[in-house]
Amino acid sequence: MSSVKDNVTALPLHPEKSTLEGKNKFLGFWFFLGGETVLFGTLFATFVALRHQTSGGPAAEDIFGMPLTFLSTIILLTSSLTSVFAIMAMRDNSLGRMQLWFWITVILGLAFLGLEITEFTEYMHEDLGYTTSAFSSAFYTLVGFHGCHVLFGVVWISTLMIQSFKKGITTVTAPKYYVASLYWHFIDVVWVFIFTVVYLLGILGG
Amino acid sequence: MSVNAHSLSQPKQNSGFFSWLWEWLSTVDHKKIAILYLFGGGLFFLIGGIEAMLIRIQLAVPENTFLVGHNYNEVITMHGTTMIFLAAMPFIFALMNAVIPLQIGARDVAFPFVNALGFWLFFMGGIILNLSWFLGGAPAGGWTAYAPLSSEFLGNGMDFYVLGLQVAGAGTLMGAINFLVTIVNMRAPGMTFMRLPLFTWTVFITAVLILFAFPALTVGLFLIFFDRLFDANFFNEANGGNSIIWEHIFWIFGHPEVYILILPAFGVISEVIATFSKKRLFGYSSMVFATILIGFLAFMVWVHHMFTVGLGPSANTIFAIATMAIAVPTGIKIFNWIFTLWGGQITFNTANLYAVGFIPTFVMGGVTGVMLAVPTADFQYHDSYFVVAHFHYVIVGGLIFGLFSGFYYWWPKMFGRHLNETLGKINFWLFFIGFHLTFFFQHFLGLMGMPRRYFTYLKGEGFDAFNMVSTIGAFLMFFAVIVMLINIAYSAVKGEKAKGDAWEQGRTLEWSIASPPPEYNFAQTPLVKGIDAFWKEKMDGKDKMTAAEPVGDIHMPSSSIVPFLMSISLTIASLGFIFSAHDGVRKPALFVAGAGVVLFFLCMLARSIKDDPGFHIHKEEVIETEKGVR
Numbered sequence: 001m002s003s004v005k006d007n008v009t010a011l012p013l014h015p016e017k018s019t020l021e022g023k024n025k026f027l028g029f030w031f032f033l034g035g036e037t038v039l040f041g042t043l044f045a046t047f048v049a050l051r052h053q054t055s056g057g058p059a060a061e062d063i064f065g066m067p068l069t070f071l072s073t074i075i076l077l078t079s080s081l082t083s084v085f086a087i088m089a090m091r092d093n094s095l096g097r098m099q100l101w102f103w104i105t106v107i108l109g110l111a112f113l114g115l116e117i118t119e120f121t122e123y124m125h126e127d128l129g130y131t132t133s134a135f136s137s138a139f140y141t142l143v144g145f146h147g148c149h150v151l152f153g154v155v156w157i158s159t160l161m162i163q164s165f166k167k168g169i170t171t172v173t174a175p176k177y178y179v180a181s182l183y184w185h186f187i188d189v190v191w192v193f194i195f196t197v198v199y200l201l202g203i204l205g206g
Numbered sequence: 207m208s209v210n211a212h213s214l215s216q217p218k219q220n221s222g223f224f225s226w227l228w229e230w231l232s233t234v235d236h237k238k239i240a241i242l243y244l245f246g247g248g249l250f251f252l253i254g255g256i257e258a259m260l261i262r263i264q265l266a267v268p269e270n271t272f273l274v275g276h277n278y279n280e281v282i283t284m285h286g287t288t289m290i291f292l293a294a295m296p297f298i299f300a301l302m303n304a305v306i307p308l309q310i311g312a313r314d315v316a317f318p319f320v321n322a323l324g325f326w327l328f329f330m331g332g333i334i335l336n337l338s339w340f341l342g343g344a345p346a347g348g349w350t351a352y353a354p355l356s357s358e359f360l361g362n363g364m365d366f367y368v369l370g371l372q373v374a375g376a377g378t379l380m381g382a383i384n385f386l387v388t389i390v391n392m393r394a395p396g397m398t399f400m401r402l403p404l405f406t407w408t409v410f411i412t413a414v415l416i417l418f419a420f421p422a423l424t425v426g427l428f429l430i431f432f433d434r435l436f437d438a439n440f441f442n443e444a445n446g447g448n449s450i451i452w453e454h455i456f457w458i459f460g461h462p463e464v465y466i467l468i469l470p471a472f473g474v475i476s477e478v479i480a481t482f483s484k485k486r487l488f489g490y491s492s493m494v495f496a497t498i499l500i501g502f503l504a505f506m507v508w509v510h511h512m513f514t515v516g517l518g519p520s521a522n523t524i525f526a527i528a529t530m531a532i533a534v535p536t537g538i539k540i541f542n543w544i545f546t547l548w549g550g551q552i553t554f555n556t557a558n559l560y561a562v563g564f565i566p567t568f569v570m571g572g573v574t575g576v577m578l579a580v581p582t583a584d585f586q587y588h589d590s591y592f593v594v595a596h597f598h599y600v601i602v603g604g605l606i607f608g609l610f611s612g613f614y615y616w617w618p619k620m621f622g623r624h625l626n627e628t629l630g631k632i633n634f635w636l637f638f639i640g641f642h643l644t645f646f647f648q649h650f651l652g653l654m655g656m657p658r659r660y661f662t663y664l665k666g667e668g669f670d671a672f673n674m675v676s677t678i679g680a681f682l683m684f685f686a687v688i689v690m691l692i693n694i695a696y697s698a699v700k701g702e703k704a705k706g707d708a709w710e711q712g713r714t715l716e717w718s719i720a721s722p723p724p725e726y727n728f729a730q731t732p733l734v735k736g737i738d739a740f741w742k743e744k745m746d747g748k749d750k751m752t753a754a755e756p757v758g759d760i761h762m763p764s765s766s767i768v769p770f771l772m773s774i775s776l777t778i779a780s781l782g783f784i785f786s787a788h789d790g791v792r793k794p795a796l797f798v799a800g801a802g803v804v805l806f807f808l809c810m811l812a813r814s815i816k817d818d819p820g821f822h823i824h825k826e827e828v829i830e831t832e833k834g835v836r
Contacts, residue, residue: 020391024316028387031417035379039421042458046429046440046451053446055439130438134446137438141429159811172817 015174055133060202079108240303247296286349308716311394331374338366353441396734408473471608483550496535556630560611571599592652618704640682778802
């Protein structure tokens with residue numbers, strides 16, 4: 001693959017979509033996200049149907065706290081911004097800058113996961129176990145699915161960044177970086193809905 | 207294999223069983239994956255067929271004791287689940303893989319690796335499901351697995367249902383994304399959307415439906431899974447759960463699923479009838495429009511499976527009207543097929559017999575469908591044999607007729623040999639008559655009050671004669687399938703060799719290349735000038751397509767064993783989860799499950815790290831191969 005070296009010096013304007021493979025990845029990933037939307041939509045619907053079924057256990061307004069979830073939200077929204085910076089750096093063919101921003105994204109993702117684990121532990125202490133009520137099962141499943149997606153994203157972006165030291169930014173690797181950032185935006189958007197539907201509505205008790 | 211032997215990163219092929227096995231386990235060629243889907247699906251079709259025969263033997267006479275109680279429940283559950291997920295779906299994917307890239311003038315699918323992964327996930331999912339027979343009993347909750355029966359009250363078999371379908375469903379979803387991207391991005395120059403052959407169009411809409419319907423099933427299965435293995439409360443009314451959620455989720459998936467099944471059959475019928483009437487398909491644009499409209503409405507009608515749940519008159523009315531509306535685009539299609547036949551020079555070979563037999567049969571299924579869409583009347587039909595008759599008319603009389611038509615039509619393209627026409631016609635008439643004998647009288651059984659899923663009926667209820675006729679019909683269908691198997695074996699040994707344009711009146715691009723096609727499909731990407739691209743060239747006096755590019759080196763993806771390994775790792779994970787339901791081995795079983803999941807992600811990592819440069823088939827080899835076939 002001698003062409004890889006040539007590409008490093010002259011990268012096309014949109015390296016993520018300059019080859020057919022890149023275009024396929026780009027479109028295929030959008031379709032995948034369409035499927036993911038239905039997946040989360042179904043989980044949301046289930047949660048909304050069951051969110052008052054506390055069965056004698058703690059209810060949403062009893063345990064949810066604003067400061068912690070607000071902090072989580074800020075962290076995740078910021079990480080979306082940093083992944084945008086990373087993609088801008090990728091288009092500028094600036095490997096170091098892209099790696100820096102993606103690593104910051106990963107660290108923010110890890111911080112979010114840390115907060116989520118803290119939060120879940122706290123709820124466990126307040127007797128909201130996974131098996132307590134239909135509300136608790138639906139809550140942990142929805143938010144946990146999102147958490148698993150964040151974890152997957154963190155691992156994915158990390159492995160891409162470790163590879164990037166060797167492979168650089170090419171028309172082969174650029175689509176991979178790009179779809180990883182798309183994925184990251186998607187889980188960010190899902191979180192916005194979780195923040196609204198689960199936490200804000202929960203705290204309001206509506 | 208001379209093509210491979212000279213190629214760069216392909217090792218020289220050795221003969222022998224293991225290299226043959228390795229070749230099939232690691233192939234990423236869509237034409238070979240089509241054959242894998244065909245025989246994988248065929249295996250499960252035979253298993254599901256034997257289950258059907260067991261059911262019909264039990265019901266042949268009143269108060270029979272051949273197969274009763276729990277065992278009967280297991281067999282009806284596995285019959286339905288197997289036929290839908292493990293026979294019908296892979297048969298559709300077999301035709302998709304065999305035909306779609308050829309019809310759009312592509313050398314491959316968009317994601318060959320994912321394509322292979324999709325097949326192996328489907329196949330291992332089927333194996334997981336069927337392992338239940340040997341590991342403590344099959345699922346017995348019906349193919350719909352209604353909660354809380356499925357989530358609380360049935361044994362270990364339901365875990366096989368949940369995980370088997372989860373794995374197979376993941377494969378289907380991947381396959382759908384692959385074909386969506388293939389159809390959008392990989393079309394030959396000039397192949398605009400409104401020039402796509404109708405089979406490609408229907409597969410495109412089917413893939414959209416899979417994409418938006420299967421994730422709902424994924425979530426539903428997860429909820430049952432969590433209820434069963436981790437004591438969650440989704441369907442546990444005692445702790446605030448709600449079992450109606452399962453019904454909604456299942457049918458939000460389940461209703462689009464029936465259109466996922468039938469749309470490709472519509473596509474096949476459109477191709478076959480046009481080809482063997484020697485006419486352009488009547489009303490092409492309205493066919494496309496009707497397909498899209500059916501796809502859209504498919505998501506709007508799921509509550510018609512739940513009219514008796516008690517969701518209220520408004521909900522029932524809205525869904526009833528939406529359901530009846532589907533009859534309109536479907537009617538458009540029926541008329542278009544009839545108008546295509548009208549005035550055509552019709553050849554009645556086996557493929558076309560199935561296609562023509564499809565039309566009245568499917569109309570009958572459609573009419574009972576509209577009857578069932580009336581909520582007030584549905585209270586009478588619900589859970590009776592009338593429903594059984596209806597859905598077998600649309601799924602067997604619709605989908606299976608369509609698939610068999612497609613098999614006879616594209617068999618020469620897939621294997622390079624024709625199926626025998628005499629055996630084919632015996633196969634058709636046995637199947638057609640057997641089908642109507644089996645299911646027509648079940649309408650009346652239903653109206654007379656025979657409930658579905660019951661393992662017997664009493665003497666003197668007036669059900670005896672119709673049930674006996676139904677069983678006789680089932681045996682005719684069984685013999686028909688045996689004739690088809692004989693035909694396949696005969697064709698493999700003595701079948702007439704097929705030319706590129708096997709029927710001599712092929713209209714679409716797949717008939718412009720050799721049968722079976724070379725590894726790279728098209729030596730030169732064709733230039734498409736209109737609907738029925740190959741027919742158009744033939745009318746202009748040519749015998750092949752105008753090329754859109756000079757002959758050159760062709761880039762191909764390398765084969766890979768990783769898709770198979772990924773499916774094996776998910777199988778290990780699934781079996782781990784299934785056995786974690788047994789108290790004594792919970793911890794080690796969960797450890798095995800975790801190991802399987804980790805192995806799966808390691809495979810993904812390996813795939814991510816190692817870029818596949820593929821290999822090239824050189825220009826000289828392409829020219830050499832093309833000489834050989836012409």
